Amino acid sequence: MKILVIGSGGREHAIGCKLKESPRVEKLYCAPGNGGISMDAECCPVGAMDKEGILALAKEKQIDFVFVAPDDPLAAGMVDHLEAAGIPCFGPNAVAAQIEASKVFSKGLMKKYGIPTAEYQVFSEAEKALAYIRENNTYPIVIKADGLALGKGVIIAQKEEEAAEALHSIMEEKLFGDSGSEVVVEEFLTGPEVTVLAFTDGTAMCPMASSMDHKRAYDGDKGPNTGGMGTVSPNPFYTEKVAAECMEKIFLPTMHAMNAEGRKFKGCLYFGLMLTPSGPKVIEYNSRFGDPETQVVLPRLQTDLCEIITAVAEERLSELEIKWSPEPCACVIMASGGYPGSYPKGLEIHGLTESGQVEGATVYHAGTKLENGKFVTGGGRVLGVTTKGETLEKALENAYQAVEKISFEGAMYRKDIGKRALSAGRE
Numbered sequence: 001m002k003i004l005v006i007g008s009g010g011r012e013h014a015i016g017c018k019l020k021e022s023p024r025v026e027k028l029y030c031a032p033g034n035g036g037i038s039m040d041a042e043c044c045p046v047g048a049m050d051k052e053g054i055l056a057l058a059k060e061k062q063i064d065f066v067f068v069a070p071d072d073p074l075a076a077g078m079v080d081h082l083e084a085a086g087i088p089c090f091g092p093n094a095v096a097a098q099i100e101a102s103k104v105f106s107k108g109l110m111k112k113y114g115i116p117t118a119e120y121q122v123f124s125e126a127e128k129a130l131a132y133i134r135e136n137n138t139y140p141i142v143i144k145a146d147g148l149a150l151g152k153g154v155i156i157a158q159k160e161e162e163a164a165e166a167l168h169s170i171m172e173e174k175l176f177g178d179s180g181s182e183v184v185v186e187e188f189l190t191g192p193e194v195t196v197l198a199f200t201d202g203t204a205m206c207p208m209a210s211s212m213d214h215k216r217a218y219d220g221d222k223g224p225n226t227g228g229m230g231t232v233s234p235n236p237f238y239t240e241k242v243a244a245e246c247m248e249k250i251f252l253p254t255m256h257a258m259n260a261e262g263r264k265f266k267g268c269l270y271f272g273l274m275l276t277p278s279g280p281k282v283i284e285y286n287s288r289f290g291d292p293e294t295q296v297v298l299p300r301l302q303t304d305l306c307e308i309i310t311a312v313a314e315e316r317l318s319e320l321e322i323k324w325s326p327e328p329c330a331c332v333i334m335a336s337g338g339y340p341g342s343y344p345k346g347l348e349i350h351g352l353t354e355s356g357q358v359e360g361a362t363v364y365h366a367g368t369k370l371e372n373g374k375f376v377t378g379g380g381r382v383l384g385v386t387t388k389g390e391t392l393e394k395a396l397e398n399a400y401q402a403v404e405k406i407s408f409e410g411a412m413y414r415k416d417i418g419k420r421a422l423s424a425g426r427e
């Protein structure tokens with residue numbers, strides 16, 4: 001098969017590397033891809049949101065199957081567009097992708113079908129939202145822009161002034177554009193966070209190995225939210241007992257709810273969960289693989305990914321048995337100095353080999369460019385340095401050893417990835 005992966009980050013690099021292991025994959029393409037991905041796939045300069053351009057590319061290269069990885073083309077109907085032209089895809093159609101693209105929709109879905117999540121209210125006017133927050137008078141309080149906001153649309157306000165400021169910038173200054181026309185104001189939950197990605201074709205629900213993201217920019221979970229600064233898999237807080245409870249109360253009910261709403265979800269459904277004192281609750285759904293969760297989950301996948309994605313598209317996922325390696329995996333993100341704010345680009349990356357790797361690790365490239373045979377920085381998150389180990393401790397040790405070998409001016413990474421996971425059972 002000739003497969004085209006749409007996207008340009010570390011997630012797409014990890015997906016491409018896994019697909020390349022499949023004997024069924026004859027040739028791999030990526031649009032637009034990045035410097036590192038070009039070592040593993042033929043990168044084509046077509047934007048991930050360019051539906052006509054992607055369709056033309058798929059026809060020109062005689063692509064058999066398209067893997068749509070990022071949220072925005074899914075929400076914009078990339079899958080609908082390609083499937084209408086007879087090209088099979090992995091990923092939900094636009095109506096199903098609303099589960100991520102609209103928090104007002106996903107919260108309504110959970111309420112209607114009794115899926116555990118934080119208590120909430122929806123507002124379309126900043127003043128009314130603020131009046132509610134004042135009356136409620138419980139802090140912290142969580143404010144979320146309705147739509148897609150690059151993972152930055154969630155504000156946890158510690159006091160009234162912060163809530164007022166957040167509402168003003170989201171709803172009046174339109175910091176996230178139309179994403180902020182409505183907001184969800186919800187109760188603050190506590191507990192360890194778990195990400196569970198699941199393959200689903202609307203009939204079968206197959207959770208993958210669990211993982212834990214580290215969303216804040218700095219050590220000790222301080223600083224602004226980012227796309228994710230590192231991950232570990234498995235997540236030790238996610239025990240078999242918790243997994244069984246999530247399957248019964250969250251995963252299957254979500255699949256059935258989407259079917260009942262006429263929005264059958266086919267692809268990878270991302271469950272962002274919080275294990276609260278009163279049980280697991282949904283923090284967010286995403287309609288796609290997580291980044292950088294993919295970088296630690298897919299290396300542990302032992303079943304042919306190409307077989308799985310075609311089975312999902314053909315709605316015969318229940319026929320497959322999906323296997324996972326017991327070896328833990330860790331990923332440390334190396335980011336540009338200044339991320340998630342502004343940062344320089346085009347800085348040379350030292351310590352990588354010609355193929356963009358480093359000894360003892362798999363380096364997934366997120367924001368790199370290849371210029372005159374050299375890798376340079378080209379984004380906020382630059383590299384995802386990933387290793388496996390017999391234990392999580394060992395995997396983390398290996399990952400940090402590999403990180404030490406790589407350098408670029410201003411490089412930034414968290415030193416405490418996996419620390420909380422290692423403390424599981426002692427908290």
Ligand code: AMP
Pocket residue numbers: 118142151152153154156186187188189190193215225272283284
């Ligand atoms: P999201 O972009 O929805 O994943 O939210 C970003 C982060 O904000 C999550 O990973 C949580 O750490 C935090 N968060 C979101 N909603 C809540 C909530 N209701 N209570 C506590 N923390 C939350």
Ligand code: GLY
Pocket residue numbers: 151213227228286289290291292293
């Ligand atoms: N790592 C969080 C996300 O992909 O949304």
